[in-house]
Amino acid sequence: MYSTAQVQHLEKISKAFLKQPASAKDIDALRKALRFHEYRYYVMNDPLVSDTEYDQLYKQLEAIEKAHPDLITNNSPTQRVGSSLILNTAFPTVQHLVPMLSLDNSYNEADLIDFDRKARENTGLDIIEYCVEPKFDGASISLIYEDDELSRGVTRGNGVEGEEITTNIKQVRSIPLSAAFSEYNIQTAEIRGEVLMSKKSFAKYNEQMEEEGLPVLANPRNAASGSLRIKDPRLVAKRNLEAFLYHVSYYTTLEGKKVSDEMSHEQVYEDYDKTANGEFDAANKKNKKNPDQKDHSKENISEEEAPFITHSESLKMLWDLGFRSPEKEKKVVKGIDAVIKYCREFEVKRDELPYEIDGMVIKVNDLALQDKLGMTSHHPRWAIAFKFKARQGTTKLIGVEFNVGRTGAVTPVAKLEPVFIGGVTVSSISMHNEEYIKEKDLRIGDMVLVERAGDVIPQIVKSLPEVRTGKETIINYPAECPVCKSKLFKEEGEAVWRCINIECPAQVVEKIIHFVSKDAMDIKHFGAANVLKFFELGLLKDIPGIYTLDFEAIGKLEGFGKKSIDNLQSAIEDSKKQPLHRLIYALGIRYAGETTAKTLANAVKEIYDFEKMSIEDLQQLEDIGIKVATSIYGFFHNDDNLQILHRLQDLGLNMKNTKKQSSEESNTLSEQTFLFTGTLNKLKRSDAEELVEKHGGKIVSGVSSKLNYLVVGEDAGSKLEKAKKINTIKIISEDEFLALIK
Numbered sequence: 171m172y173s174t175a176q177v178q179h180l181e182k183i184s185k186a187f188l189k190q191p192a193s194a195k196d197i198d199a200l201r202k203a204l205r206f207h208e209y210r211y212y213v214m215n216d217p218l219v220s221d222t223e224y225d226q227l228y229k230q231l232e233a234i235e236k237a238h239p240d241l242i243t244n245n246s247p248t249q250r251v252g253s254s255l256i257l258n259t260a261f262p263t264v265q266h267l268v269p270m271l272s273l274d275n276s277y278n279e280a281d282l283i284d285f286d287r288k289a290r291e292n293t294g295l296d297i298i299e300y301c302v303e304p305k306f307d308g309a310s311i312s313l314i315y316e317d318d319e320l321s322r323g324v325t326r327g328n329g330v331e332g333e334e335i336t337t338n339i340k341q342v343r344s345i346p347l348s349a350a351f352s353e354y355n356i357q358t359a360e361i362r363g364e365v366l367m368s369k370k371s372f373a374k375y376n377e378q379m380e381e382e383g384l385p386v387l388a389n390p391r392n393a394a395s396g397s398l399r400i401k402d403p404r405l406v407a408k409r410n411l412e413a414f415l416y417h418v419s420y421y422t423t424l425e426g427k428k429v430s431d432e433m434s435h436e437q438v439y440e441d442y443d444k445t446a447n448g449e450f451d452a453a454n455k456k457n458k459k460n461p462d463q464k465d466h467s468k469e470n471i472s473e474e475e476a477p478f479i480t481h482s483e484s485l486k487m488l489w490d491l492g493f494r495s496p497e498k499e500k501k502v503v504k505g506i507d508a509v510i511k512y513c514r515e516f517e518v519k520r521d522e523l524p525y526e527i528d529g530m531v532i533k534v535n536d537l538a539l540q541d542k543l544g545m546t547s548h549h550p551r552w553a554i555a556f557k558f559k560a561r562q563g564t565t566k567l568i569g570v571e572f573n574v575g576r577t578g579a580v581t582p583v584a585k586l587e588p589v590f591i592g593g594v595t596v597s598s599i600s601m602h603n604e605e606y607i608k609e610k611d612l613r614i615g616d617m618v619l620v621e622r623a624g625d626v627i628p629q630i631v632k633s634l635p636e637v638r639t640g641k642e643t644i645i646n647y648p649a650e651c652p653v654c655k656s657k658l659f660k661e662e663g664e665a666v667w668r669c670i671n672i673e674c675p676a677q678v679v680e681k682i683i684h685f686v687s688k689d690a691m692d693i694k695h696f697g698a699a700n701v702l703k704f705f706e707l708g709l710l711k712d713i714p715g716i717y718t719l720d721f722e723a724i725g726k727l728e729g730f731g732k733k734s735i736d737n738l739q740s741a742i743e744d745s746k747k748q749p750l751h752r753l754i755y756a757l758g759i760r761y762a763g764e765t766t767a768k769t770l771a772n773a774v775k776e777i778y779d780f781e782k783m784s785i786e787d788l789q790q791l792e793d794i795g796i797k798v799a800t801s802i803y804g805f806f807h808n809d810d811n812l813q814i815l816h817r818l819q820d821l822g823l824n825m826k827n828t829k830k831q832s833s834e835e836s837n838t839l840s841e842q843t844f845l846f847t848g849t850l851n852k853l854k855r856s857d858a859e860e861l862v863e864k865h866g867g868k869i870v871s872g873v874s875s876k877l878n879y880l881v882v883g884e885d886a887g888s889k890l891e892k893a894k895k896i897n898t899i900k901i902i903s904e905d906e907f908l909a910l911i912k
């Protein structure tokens with residue numbers, strides 16, 4: 171779409187405007203630059219400027235247009251719902267019931283104060299109540315529930331139309347397939363939220379990809395949006411996606427009244443038609459319009475009738491219906507000072523959260539006030555995003571080191587001129603594999619854009635070839651193991667070079683580190699640093715050596731007091747009793763991750779049973795394909811490995827599947843039906859429902875004679891009343907429920 175010369179030109183003018191803001195005479199150039207960056211971001215998924223930089227350019231355009239309203243054109247980037255770039259997708263395109271707008275952005279307190287001033291002016295109030303919640307950094311989705319059942323799931327797309335991905339949405343465990351909206355007098359509801367991949371799942375996923383030599387995902391946001399578009403729903407299920415739902419954009423009551431976000435659909439669709447310029451012609455317009463769109467105002471429903479009249483009440487309703495809404499994360503405050511305070515508090519906690527957020531969203535809480543404030547064709551006037559400081563920076567790639575992992579995989583690590591990003595100094599970053607380096611065309615001496623996403627693991631986003639001097643050098647992969655000097659091999663169809671010398675010291679150390687790690691045998695107080703230290707001193711040579719450590723010798727080392735030795739000793743002793751699946755995972759068999767290890771452990775009585783299993787037998791197990799089966803077979807038919815297992819057994823490690831069923835699963839609730847109502851204190855609704863299923867029970871969507879147990883939380887309402895009338899239903903508390911599955 172853009173030639174190299176055009177790309178260079180557009181990058182150049184973008185840089186110039188970032189240095190010296192554009193003026194009215196530059197408006198065309200500025201618009202061209204913004205359209206180009208939108209294309210790179212939304213279509214190519216390969217932005218060339220950081221989000222902060224894009225937002226700065228966007229704000230320049232807004233400011234020029236504000237000063238010169240006569241210069242506004244229909245196709246200006248400010249006049250769009252979202253990106254009106256037509257989606258390039260294999261999924262059917264469908265229209266949202268209510269357009270999904272963007273959010274206005276702010277990066278500093280002054281912007282928030284300004285937002286509040288305008289809101290007060292437009293409402294005539296002295297102080298406004300806001301609901302402040304995290305801005306989840308994932309992929310936005312819109313769901314429709316009809317008659318209490320999930321009927322449709324759609325990506326945001328261009329804001330007016332999105333991709334219909336219902337089957338994939340059903341793989342997200344925190345999205346209930348049915349939710350009792352009817353108890354709130356709602357027949358159809360369109361709700362919105364964000365699909366995310368947790369930092370942990372993201373890191374694990376990439377680790378696995380790296381190990382298999384497949385392309386890694388850039389950040390949890392791309393991971394979430396990419397995962398939703400996978401064709402095979404089984405693969406989607408494996409990505410462990412999660413979802414937060416935070417908005418009800420539209421609903422109809424059981425009596426058929428329609429209530430939706432105030433913005434007139436007519437207006438949005440007309441804007442859309444105008445701006446899309448030919449992409450969306452007049453003939454098309456009629457078909458694309460939604461027949462439901464006429465009545466949208468809240469005026470035809472009274473406050474008493476409405477299931478919620480504030481945003482925070484809608485979050486509570488969603489929570490009580492079993493959705494994960496930001497019910498616990500949100501805070502309702504009065505006035506902008508309290509808003510700013512809460513945003514700052516959250517920013518500090520950012521790294522401790524299990525998922526990525528890129529800011530906070532501030533919403534006027536009272537829905538009647540929201541209506542009064544209305545929306546522009548780009549964003550609602552009753553909400554604003556407060557974006558946290560960007561975690562990107564540019565620095566120089568000054569060298570490459572090659573590390574050897576536990577399976578012999580050789581990973582290139584970029585050495586950088588130290589750069590300070592979001593509170594930490596980054597000076598080295600994994601470049602994963604040879605493909606990654608080639609794909610990003612990284613060279614020694616390059617300036618690179620570095621991003622810290624997905625917790626503290628930084629990534630190189632891209633190199634900046636436009637500032638090359640010609641002195642940069644290609645990165646050469648070594649032919650030999652950097653540690654033991656044996657020749658490296660690459661298997662067919664893989665991108666990873668490996669050292670296949672099983673005595674390679676680098677691999678031995680990494681294997682022991684993996685064995686003691688938290689997800690494996692979980693030997694506390696051990697850790698990578700101690701493994702390395704003991705190994706270098708000759709106190710630890712292999713995995714069984716963990717159980718024959720010479721504590722007298724260790725006691726003589728600096729930093730090892732009696733207390734720390736006692737702790738270490740008892741942690742090692744405790745680990746002997748770890749369940750079989752942990753041991754299997756800890757052995758570090760290639761392609762056998764935690765889930766596979768559990769499947770394997772459940773399939774046998776003791777570990778030696780694997781010696782008798784053929785590759786075909788292994789393939790019979792759930793989710794085990796030929797590649798994984800071959801690797802497991804190979805492991806249990808290798809004398810060195812078997813010898814290690816026997817030594818571990820002699821040292822007292824558990825080799826047996828102590829419970830035939832995994833610790834979390836049982837059949838205690840076999841075929842019993844459950845329903846939850848009211849606010850639970852200990853469990854999240856979705857987790858409680860999952861527990862029921864794990865123990866063989868079933869969740870039903872309403873109170874009827876088919877229901878066995880109603881679990882009652884705080885503020886239980888109509889369900890409880892209804893259940894009291896049916897005497898076969900057992901009404902129990904949350905604690906009683908927990909006791910049932912103990």
Ligand SMILES: NC(=O)c1ccc[n+]([C@@H]2O[C@H](COP(=O)([O-])OP(=O)(O)OC[C@H]3O[C@@H](n4cnc5c(N)ncnc54)[C@H](O)[C@@H]3O)[C@@H](O)[C@H]2O)c1
Pocket residue numbers: 207208210211212217218219220221222224225252271272273275303304305306307309310311326363364416531555
């Ligand atoms: N780098 C580039 O070249 C480039 C180009 C185009 C866009 N962008 C980035 O994309 C942004 C525009 O993207 P956008 O329109 O998706 O908007 P956005 O990311 O600024 O914010 C809007 C989105 O926030 C999400 N969100 C998360 N938590 C929410 C909550 N609690 N309540 C409401 N919404 C919540 C919603 O999905 C909503 O669509 C720009 O500001 C810019 O940062 C970057």
Ligand SMILES: [Zn+2]
Pocket residue numbers: 574651652653654655656669670671674675676
């Ligand atoms: Zn080696």
